[in-house]
Structure formats: C-alpha cells, structure tokens
Amino acid sequence: MKDKKIIIAGLLIFLIILFSPFLYNIFVNAGSAQPAPELVLTEKAKAAKECVRSTDYMTAEHMRVLDLWRHSVVRNAERIYVNSKGKEFTMSLSNTCLDCHSNKAEFCDRCHNYASVRPYCWDCHIDNPKEKE
Amino acid sequence: MNAKYIVSLLAVVVLFLLAYVGVEAAGLQVVFGIIIPYLAFVTFITGFIYRIMDWSRSAVPFRITTTAGQQKSLPWITDDKVDCPSTSGGVVLRMILEIAFFRSLFRNTRMKIKEGTKLSYQLEIFLWLGALAFHWAFFTVLFRHLRFFTNPVPVVVQLVENVDSFFRVEFLTDIIQIGVPGVYLSGLVLLLAVTYLFLRRIFVSNVKYISLASDYFPLFLIFGIAFTGVLMRYYAKIDVTAAKELTMGLVSFRPTIPEGVSPIFYVHVFFVSILLAYFPFSKLMHLGGIFLSPTRNMTTDTRARRHVNPWNYPVKVHTYDEYEDEFREKMIEAGLPVDRQPVDTQPAEATPEESEEKE
Incomplete structure (x- = not known):
C-alpha cells in the first residue's frame, strides 16, 4: 500500500531524532564525552583544606549558600556566617569565595559550561579585582 | 479505595525501593545506571518499530474520515479546507493542529440533562487544557534534558533553558530554599498537570469507572519521574557534573559510573527506563498512533473520487x-x-x- 512508504519515512525520522544525541556525540562532536572537568584549586584553597562547609555539600549546594548569603546581607544586613564548626566567615562572593578560589575560569566556569549553567552571579560580580588568570 | 490505582501506586513504590535499595545498600550502580537504561532503550526502539509496522499492515479499505466542516462538492458551496480537507496540504495542516494542539480533544463536550428533559452539550475544556499543559511541559522537560547528552550544549537547548527559567522564583524559608538554580516553569507545570490528570480520574465518577490500572500506572510513573527530577534540582541537590558524566558516558558508548551521585538520581533514571521499556506495550503508544489516526489523516474526497476496496478480487458467481x-x-x-x-x-x-x- 502506498501509505506504508510514508509510515516508514515517518518512523525513520523518529529514529533519527531518537538517536540524535548518539549521532551528535559520534559524528558531529567526536570525543566530546570527556569526563567532567576537574576542579582546580589554588594554593590558598588547598592550604585552607575545607570550604565554609564540607566539599560534598559545596559541590551540590554552593548555589544555595550563595543565595542565602545574598538574602541575609541584602535584606537583613547580616554579614557574618558561622558554620557548623563555629568558624566565622564574611558573607561575600567577591571577598570570601573568590579570595581562595581566585581562578574563576578554572574553578567556576568549566563546570558551569559543562552543565550548561549560566549563573547570574557574574552579572554584578564581573569585575572581580581578585581574579587572576 | 480502588484496587486499580492502589496496585499502580504500589508498583511505582516498589520500583522506587528497588532502585533506592539496589544502589544505596547493594551498590548496584552499574545495573541501574548502565545496564537497565541500555536495555530499556533497546526495548523502546524495537517495540516501537514493531508496533508501528504492525499497524502499517492494517487494512484501510474505506475513507473513514470524521469531518467538522463542509465537504468539497459544488463550486458555489464553500468547503472547509482544514476541517474537511480535500487536498493533502489540508490534511497535513489538520494533522499538525491535531498533534500539536489536540483539536479533537478541544471539541470534547459533556452531555447533561437539564430541567428534567432538556439535553444540553457543554464545552468541556479542562481535559484539553490539562492535556495540553502536560504534553507541552513534558516535551520541554525532555528537550531540556539534551543538556545532559550533548557537550557543548547546543544554543537551542540553552535558549529553551533561558525561556523556561524566565520567572525568577525566590522562595527562602528555614526549611526549603528555592531560588538558585533558577526555577524551570516546565517541571512545575508537568507536576501540576499530571496531578490534575490523576485527580480527574479519581473524582469524576464516570471517568473513574472506565479507568484501568494501565491508566494509573503511567501517571504515577511520570509523577515519580517529575518529582525525583524536581527534588534533585531544588531540594536534595545532586552533583550535576557527575550526573552528566554518567549520561555522557551512556550516550557515547563509553559508560562510566562516577562517584558521589545520589541514589535519587538512580531512582530517576530507573523510572525513566521503566517508562521507556513499558512504552511500546502500553497506551503511551498514542505517540506514534496519533500519526496513524484514520479519521484524521485521510483526505475527505469520497464524493470526488471513487474509492475501491483495494482487496476486491474477482468473485466466481453463478447467476x-x-x-x-x-x-x-x-x-x-x-x-x-x-x-x-x-x-x-x-x-x-x-x-x-x-x-x-x-x-
């Protein structure tokens, strides 16, 4: 029947769509499946050993920490953060976070690009004087 | 209480426990992260092809189009070119409107007897709204997930992400803090719509009467998928880069199991695998079936052309x-x-x- 050709053509289009991620990674962008980017720590960060919270917590939840920090600084004018070990930190992206992690391009951007995350932190904190290449 | 949805709910709960315990206690990351997803994908593909080819062999002896407009006949009678198409262009347009906007569902009416004997037909729009919200949200969510299967992420996907997170929802309390990462509208719409479609089957008595376990199970499963997804993004956050490492491994046939991926992620992947494997054997095949709706995809030229039954053969007659x-x-x-x-x-x-x- 003549409809069969149309049905098979439609099925082929569906299969191509379905396999497009596979095809993209094999033909268009071969070798793009490199492992997740390594976190590059500066000497200062290595020396500090631990961030404001544990590393596991920070990898997953750092955006929540930053959001809460912003909220508490901007809305409540509270600038001191005390972590579970009783250590005090000034709540500041530019002055606290980027003080140790001064390598934004290597520490922040590589993972953000990998995961297609475009945080609006850098809309304001763009001219970070502490950033070093 | 109704055994049909209790059984479906229990099935999804058991699947959840299976994946959670399998990963958390038994350490079966390879099974739930690599083997089952691949098997599910293969099942989906072969099952889908089988079902479509099976349908393609079905006989279509007559034009059984249903019309919602004037058929083309005499030149001075205005014909409806989309609702009663006489050309294949009209059919294509009708199919696009059907597939993308569910026009048949939009025409859904509810019969009611008013004032004793008066029969009235009411426009019943909520099923159409719910279905439209559900399908479009699901499609958007699915499309956004391409960010886990491509590197670098194509601009189109980034564009959809930007549009989807257009509303910057900020909700900061002591227990739940939502705001960063940006809230995707599609995920929440999907959750709400699937909840509505479920509640409709529970509370509308005549819909409940015709609902089967095969209606409830996909709803619970999709709710589970959406819920675990939303959970991982906004509440019990996972290491996204590690998750992407796993999915990229799958999609480039170099599977790896990165460390430190939360069991919720494996539950999510397991739910999706079950949905994929279940798909070809279920009502979800309406994804392919809608393209083959015989009442929608044929031209209404029954008057203009004579359609002879294609399998008519010369009959031996004895006069x-x-x-x-x-x-x-x-x-x-x-x-x-x-x-x-x-x-x-x-x-x-x-x-x-x-x-x-x-x-």
Missing part, C-alpha cells in the same frame, strides 16, 4: 440463468416454474403424448 440452464429439466420434472422453456421439446405436442401414456 440464476446459469442455474436454470443446469437444472431446467429437473425443475420441470418437479413441477417448478422456469423462466425459459426447453428449446427442443414442444409443449403442444408433448401434452397429447403424455395423455396417451396415461390412457
């Missing part, structure tokens, strides 16, 4: 004339009336012979 030729003498003997008298015998002469014999 009455032939029948009489074969049995004429026996019929005369039995005294049955015949259309034509035998040519050779002459009735006028035959009668006296017969009478002589009788004498």
